[in-house]
Amino acid sequence: xxxxxxxxxxxxxxxxxxxxxxxxxxxxxxxxxxxxxxxxxxxxxxxxxxxxxxxxxxxxxxxxxxxxxxxxxxxxxxxxxxxxxxxxxxxxxxxxxxxxxxxxxxxxxxxxxxxx
Amino acid sequence: xxxxxxxxxxxxxxxxxxxxxxxxxxxxxxxxxxxxxxxxxxxxxxxxxxxxxxxxxxxxxxxxxxxxxxxxxxxxxxxxxxxxxxxxxxxxxxxxxxxxxxxxxxxxxxxxx
Numbered sequence: 001x002x003x004x005x006x007x008x009x010x011x012x013x014x015x016x017x018x019x020x021x022x023x024x025x026x027x028x029x030x031x032x033x034x035x036x037x038x039x040x041x042x043x044x045x046x047x048x049x050x051x052x053x054x055x056x057x058x059x060x061x062x063x064x065x066x067x068x069x070x071x072x073x074x075x076x077x078x079x080x081x082x083x084x085x086x087x088x089x090x091x092x093x094x095x096x097x098x099x100x101x102x103x104x105x106x107x108x109x110x111x112x113x114x115x116x
Numbered sequence: 117x118x119x120x121x122x123x124x125x126x127x128x129x130x131x132x133x134x135x136x137x138x139x140x141x142x143x144x145x146x147x148x149x150x151x152x153x154x155x156x157x158x159x160x161x162x163x164x165x166x167x168x169x170x171x172x173x174x175x176x177x178x179x180x181x182x183x184x185x186x187x188x189x190x191x192x193x194x195x196x197x198x199x200x201x202x203x204x205x206x207x208x209x210x211x212x213x214x215x216x217x218x219x220x221x222x223x224x225x226x227x228x229x
Contacts, residue, residue, distance in 0.1 A: 004159070031215060043160070043205060045216040056216055091159060095215070103209075105217060107152075107160040 002026045004108035006092050012114045013082055021077045021111045023092030031055070032075045033093040033105060034067065043091065049075065082115045089113075118143040120206050122220035129196055129227050137191040137223045139180075139206035147208040149173075149182055149189040150217070154203045163191075163204070196227045 005024045013019050025032050034046040048056040049067055066078045075094075079086055089112050093105040123138040141147065151163040151173070164173030169184035178193045189206060206220040 033216070035217070035219075042221045043207075043217075043219040045218070048215055056214060058216070093160075103215070104162045104165070106162075109157075109159040 002106075004092055004094055004106050006090075006108035006111050008111060009109065010112045010114070012116065015084060015115055016081050019079050019082055019113065021079075021090050021092075021113070023075045023077075023108055024073050025075055025092065025094030026096075026106055027073070029094035029096050029106070031095045031105075032067075032069070033095075034077045035091045035093065035107075036060070036088040037091065037110075038085075038088040046077070079113075082113075084115050087113055087115045118147065118208060118210055118218045120208055120218055120220035122204075122206050122223050124221075124223070125203075126224040126226050129225070131198055131227055131229050132195045133227075135191070135193040135196045135200075135225065137204055137206075137225070139189045139191065139220060141187050141189065141206075141208050143187075143208055143210055143218075145211040146184070147210050149180070150207045150209075151178070151180055151189070151191050152205040152207060152219075154205065154222070156202070160205065196225070198227045198229055201225055201227045 007022045032049040037043045047061045064080050089110045091110045092108040095103045095105045097103045119142045148167045150165045152160040153163045164175040166173040166182035172181045180189050180191045203222045203224045205222045207217045
């Protein structure tokens with residue numbers, strides 16, 4: 001069964017460093033997403049991506065964040081200068097259909113980012 | 117803005133007990149409603165969904181009914197198993213064309229043998 005994969009599973013970095021989190025969405029999916037979950041808190045939407053551009057983003061997704069689909073399979077989230085409060089589990093998701101509502105988003109296992 | 121409220125956990129039950137996890141939402145119009153489950157060490161998996169009022173989503177013995185009048189989508193299961201131990205998230209997408217999921221805080225279920 002196709003699945004979303006994410007690497008690495010755990011990333012430790014120093015404050016101020018750049019990190020890139022990688023995701024491979026399901027191959028025939030059109031929409032890609034990043035969510036994050038700070039320990040003990042809600043899963044929060046960061047950004048969605050369609051047709052090689054951002055289609056929607058939350059207020060969390062500021063200038064420190066960027067997304068890219070560098071090739072036909074990978075989808076990346078870059079944090080330019082990490083802060084302590086960026087420590088969280090980051091989930092990538094993808095979905096197949098172009099219409100809104102009721103469409104299943106398939107989630108990866110997550111990358112745990114720890115900023116020291 | 118849109119929001120989802122879930123009952124606090126953890127919920128601890130004995131095997132074969134009846135499960136209810138409450139979920140209420142705030143959103144305009146007719147959002148689509150979801151329950152996701154996260155097993156230990158894994159990502160989020162869609163458990164069930166409902167896209168219009170009075171729809172009942174069901175999967176693996178779990179059920180939830182979309183109640184527009186009470187803005188609720190409570191998750192139920194008649195007889196839980198140890199393998200159901202996980203964190204359960206209620207979520208919605210609005211009917212405005214936005215695709216982002218808005219999640220509740222999650223409810224941890226622990227089922228004891």
